[in-house]
Amino acid sequence: MHPTSLPSKHGIGSLGDEAFQFLDLLEKTSVSLWQILPLGPTGYGDSPYAARSSFAGNELLIDLKSLAYDGYLDVEDVLFNPGFPSERVDYGMVRSFKEPLLEKAAHEFLAYAEPEELASYQSFVAENAWWLDDYALYQVLCRHYNDSRWFEIWPEELRLRKAAALKKVQKEFSNRLDVIKVQQYFFFTQWQSVKSYANTHGIQIIGDIPIFVAPDSVDAWANRHLFKMDKDGRQTVSSGVPPDAFSDEGQLWGNPVYDWKAHQKEGFAWWIKRIQKTLETCDIVRIDHFRGFSAYWEVPQGEKTAMNGSWVEAPGKELFAALKQALGDQLPIIAEDLGVITEDVEELRDSNNFPGMKILQFAFNVKGGTLDATNAYLPHNCVYNSVIYTGTHDNNTTRGWYEALDGEGKDIVRRYLECPDDQVVWQMIRQMLLSCSKDAILPMQDWLELGSEGRMNIPSTCGQGNWSWRVKSLHVEPWRIDRLRSLIELSGR
Numbered sequence: 001m002h003p004t005s006l007p008s009k010h011g012i013g014s015l016g017d018e019a020f021q022f023l024d025l026l027e028k029t030s031v032s033l034w035q036i037l038p039l040g041p042t043g044y045g046d047s048p049y050a051a052r053s054s055f056a057g058n059e060l061l062i063d064l065k066s067l068a069y070d071g072y073l074d075v076e077d078v079l080f081n082p083g084f085p086s087e088r089v090d091y092g093m094v095r096s097f098k099e100p101l102l103e104k105a106a107h108e109f110l111a112y113a114e115p116e117e118l119a120s121y122q123s124f125v126a127e128n129a130w131w132l133d134d135y136a137l138y139q140v141l142c143r144h145y146n147d148s149r150w151f152e153i154w155p156e157e158l159r160l161r162k163a164a165a166l167k168k169v170q171k172e173f174s175n176r177l178d179v180i181k182v183q184q185y186f187f188f189t190q191w192q193s194v195k196s197y198a199n200t201h202g203i204q205i206i207g208d209i210p211i212f213v214a215p216d217s218v219d220a221w222a223n224r225h226l227f228k229m230d231k232d233g234r235q236t237v238s239s240g241v242p243p244d245a246f247s248d249e250g251q252l253w254g255n256p257v258y259d260w261k262a263h264q265k266e267g268f269a270w271w272i273k274r275i276q277k278t279l280e281t282c283d284i285v286r287i288d289h290f291r292g293f294s295a296y297w298e299v300p301q302g303e304k305t306a307m308n309g310s311w312v313e314a315p316g317k318e319l320f321a322a323l324k325q326a327l328g329d330q331l332p333i334i335a336e337d338l339g340v341i342t343e344d345v346e347e348l349r350d351s352n353n354f355p356g357m358k359i360l361q362f363a364f365n366v367k368g369g370t371l372d373a374t375n376a377y378l379p380h381n382c383v384y385n386s387v388i389y390t391g392t393h394d395n396n397t398t399r400g401w402y403e404a405l406d407g408e409g410k411d412i413v414r415r416y417l418e419c420p421d422d423q424v425v426w427q428m429i430r431q432m433l434l435s436c437s438k439d440a441i442l443p444m445q446d447w448l449e450l451g452s453e454g455r456m457n458i459p460s461t462c463g464q465g466n467w468s469w470r471v472k473s474l475h476v477e478p479w480r481i482d483r484l485r486s487l488i489e490l491s492g493r
Contacts, residue, residue: 001444002037002048002393002456003061004089005470011084011094013470015190016063020197021474027201029481030488034198035206035441037393037467039191039281041139043216044147045462046091049288050214052138055131055277057187059102060094066190071112072105087453089468106182124185130273131218136180137166138218140173150221151233159233161222191281199283206334206441207282209274211289211296212239212255220256226263226270227256237298240306244340250297250306251460257298260315268322275323275331283332290335290354291345293319316348324352334387338362350385355439358388360432361401366412378416379435388437390428390446393456397445398425400452425449426483433491440493444471447484 006013006022013019026034040051041058051058068078082097084090113121125132138150145154157165170177198205213219215235220227228236239255263271278285289296293316299309323331335349337356349356363377375381382388390398402413402424414420417427425446432440445454448471457466 001034001471004467005444007086007471007473009081010064011097012060012089014063015061015194016065018474019194023198023201023203025474025476026203030485032203033206033439033441034203035286036208036282038208038210043214046467048467049210050216052214052216053131053135053218054209054213054274056135056184057191059183059187060098062102062183062186063190064098064101067105067186072108073101077101077104086472087470088465089470091468102183103179105186106179109182110178121182121185124188125181132181132184134222135184135218136177137169138221139180140176141169149216151215195281204283206284206286207278208286208288209278211287211292212253215254215256223270226259228259229256235301237300240297240299240309241339242297242309243307247460250309252299252303252306257296264315264318268319271319272323272326276327279327279332284334285332286334286336288336290337290349291339291341294342294345294348320352353385355385355387358382358386358437359391359395360388360428361391361395361398364409364413364416366409369408371412371416379431382435382437384436384438386437387439387441388432388435390432390442392443394459396452397443397450397454398428399449400455403451429484430487433487433493445469447480448476
């Protein structure tokens with residue numbers, strides 16, 4: 001469950017009381033892993049997988065109540081509620097409400113913070129200047145140019161980061177830059193409190209990073225030499241996946257593609273910093289689209305579909321060797337190895353001892369009225385070095401998935417689980433926990449047995465209510481807590 005899905009009176013989950021209450025709930029249920037989505041600040045579409053920075057935190061998650069408690073907001077600011085929907089995040093409404101208050105709090109902090117707190121902030125700024133300076137500058141310019149993409153209408157001298165132009169902006173907007181830096185200080189201070197509380201209570205946090213960065217990101221703007229771009233800062237190719245059983249045209253993602261030779265030349269320094277920073281905010285990191293470290297699908301710029309792309313090899317072995325040398329041999333990484341996976345991808349995963357993912361919903365692809373008993377996602381076929389899920393943020397909820405099956409499909413599921421319709425979700429959870437996979441994860445929606453209304457994301461779509469689901473309350477019925485805790489204990493997890 002992503003923090004945005006936590007209940008709160010301010011329209012979006014936050015790093016305040018509800019985050020700690022959620023951790024208390026997990027501890028009470030004997031749950032010891034909390035998986036989240038990427039924590040970065042989102043841009044158009046509000047996808048956590050298209051963040052404006054690989055290093056910054058999402059300011060919308062900052063808890064206002066904590067800022068009021070510290071004296072940087074008035075109590076009236078926090079008590080006011082413009083009538084947010086309780087079951088979905090209305091990102092436009094949340095931004096209109098929270099951004100002015102976050103700016104006010106930052107100004108108050110800069111003017112009135114105690115010397116000790118100010119020193120802590122200055123230390124944060126100094127330690128993180130290598131990414132924070134560029135991020136603040138990027139955000140200021142995005143707002144100045146009405147959130148337009150940097151490679152579209154920004155003046156050439158800013159698009160190409162001419163030193164004189166950047167220096168002029170830094171001088172002209174120095175106050176705004178400070179405000180953005182203070183907000184990042186607020187975010188990471190609050191997040192570290194949440195993480196520390198989790199770890200103290202026996203809970204590890206599984207973070208997440210996409211393999212590629214968003215085109216509308218400071219990562220792309222400030223590191224053009226690390227991507228396949230022309231001299232004007234425009235992409236020459238884009239990422240995607242080829243046509244498959246799910247799409248005749250493939251998927252054209254549009255992310256900038258890495259110039260791996262440039263990364264090799266710099267000893268993969270950017271990647272080392274990225275993984276290192278992520279592991280400061282979580283205990284384990286899931287890397288999305290892991291197969292792209294072996295080979296990725298590259299599509300020439302200007303193509304309307306992903307059909308005319310080609311596979312390009314990536315130096316995954318060399319990259320992970322560099323990461324191990326810098327960060328230690330036992331990298332706490334989960335490889336998202338879903339989709340069509342080839343032997344070279346499996347070899348890269350297994351040689352680094354990374355667990356892959358098993359999705360229980362994917363196990364029941366029925367053909368001719370029979371179940372393929374050799375399906376690798378069936379619990380009895382799972383290997384130890386894997387993480388099993390009932391479903392993920394990209395799937396329907398388990399109840400929604402089951403209800404959408406035809407009669408033949410439902411019959412196979414019921415026969416495998418040996419249960420009636422109304423027990424399918426719990427039996428899926430039970431089978432997942434009884435598998436030999438080293439870890440098991442279920443979406444909050446499955447614990448609550450929600451239908452399709454609880455779905456988090458529909459891949460390859462924008463809008464559709466994606467990334468907006470929220471839990472209405474953390475007051476989970478006692479029987480749900482008891483039942484899940486009992487299954488966890490019985491399965492030895």
